[in-house]
Amino acid sequence: MQVLMELFLTFAKIGLFTIGGGYAMIPLITQEITRRNWLTLEGVIDIIAISEMTPGPFAINSATFIGVQQMGLVGGAAATLGVIAPSFIIVVLVARYFARVKDHPVVQSILSGLRPAVIGLIASSAFMIVQNALFPDATGNWLQGINWRSIAVFAIALLAIMKLKIHPALMIIISAALGVLFFLWL
Amino acid sequence: MDTKTIRNSLKLFTVFFRIGVFTFGGGYAMIPYIQREIVDKNKWIESEEIIDIFAIVQSVPGVIAVNSSTFVGYRVAGLAGAVAATLGVVLPSYIIIAVIAIFLYNFKDYPFVNEAFRGIQAGVAALMCHAVYRLGKSSVKNAYGLVLALAAFLALTVFGASAILVLLTAGVLGLVAMAVRSIKTRDKKGR
Structure with a gap:
């Protein structure tokens, strides 16, 4: 019980300070979990790699991973709920308040500045994902770092979304299959 | 419920x-x-x-x-x-x-x-x-929005600025734009 509490509280703290x-x-996560000897630095790096290859954010994944390793599925649940609890409370409060103030002229003017900026942030994230997916080995000379298989998957995916309007989830499954197929055939 | x-x-x-x-x-x-x-x-x-x-x-x-x-x-x-x-x-x-x-x-x-x-x-x-x-x-509905979006994109991608800082600045810019607009309309009414 004490370990469950500690898992919950430690990850609640991590969740609260994740901005x-x-x-x-x-x-922050590395500091908190290596200090408690829950995981070594190599273990943290493994979780980062696993987070890159599975859906779900690193913060959640590390909570689940460490919780399960410490105390099985219940420990995993305690740590995972801990990491989302603070932001859950805050977001619910903000969402409730936002409904009341969102039509106020001052809020609207702030949002009129935020909306284009968010598009810029999303574009920046898209740029990094494209760069990482299509030019994974780019160091200086971009042409040398091009991954032609990934470019082919990218082109097929883009065409499928724009012309056939297929569901994003189906797109991901097809992309994974194409990735394996191209590796076998090309 | x-x-x-x-x-x-x-x-x-x-x-x-x-x-x-x-x-x-x-x-x-x-x-x-x-x-x-x-x-x-x-x-x-x-x-x-x-x-x-x-x-x-x-x-x-x-x-x-x-x-x-x-x-x-x-x-x-x-x-x-x-x-x-x-x-x-x-x-x-x-x-x-x-x-x-x-x-x-x-x-x-x-x-x-x-x-x-x-x-x-x-x-x-x-x-x-x-x-x-x-x-x-x-x-992004006008040139102002396009400039803001581009600026936010560059701030993050090229200069590695923090997303929160970019959002704060954009919010303030939105407020300033509203203030400028309301001063302009007041001037027009005043004449």
Whole structure:
């Protein structure tokens, strides 16, 4: 019971101090879990790799992984619920308040500035994903780093979404299959 | 709880469970799914509000993917909706990671996992490009918006600025633009 509490509280703390998402919080997580000897630094790097290859964010994945290793499925649940609890409470409060203020002229003017900026942020994330997917080995000379198989998958996927409007989930499954097929045939 | 809330919450859970299964590549990568399931298919929320939600959830603690699920769930079906959407989006990765932690710690060494993942990355890249194009059409409406979007993109991509700093600046710029507009209209009325 004490370990469950500690898992929940430690990850609640990590969840509370995770602002900005993504890899910004890797140092915080690393510090908290290596200090408690839950995992070595190599273990943390493994979780980062696993997070890259599975759906779901690193923060959640590390909570689940460490929780399960410490105390099985119940431990995993305690740590995972811990990491999402603080933001859940905050987001619900903000969502409730937002409904009341969203038509106020001041809020609308702030949002009119935020909307294009968010498009810029999403575009930036898209750019990094494209770069990482299509030019994984790019160091200086981009042409040398091009992954032609990935470019082919990218082109097929883009065409399928724009022309055939297929579901994003189906697209992911097809992309995975294409990745394996191209590896076998090309 | 009325039956409509329960029905919507159950639907939110299944929709966000699916989103949780297929969200590779971070919080923004779920936008194409939200667009498809929440905006186009169920018409729970408008396209423009999705952008507002992503702006807001980044400014509070937590993971973008989970926060936006909580927010969308709350907007659709209140507290029950928020719980349903949040658990739905987290459960797939909980199951996957638990299996990896118990049975196949070194799953990244398995043959084909790498190749399948290469393919998935390229597919996600295509999804993201399409999402930027679609959302840009609905949220960037004039030259001012285009300049702001470009500036935000460059600040992050080229100068490595923090997303929160970019959002704060954009919010202030929005306020300034409103103040300038209201001064202009007052001047016109004054004459």
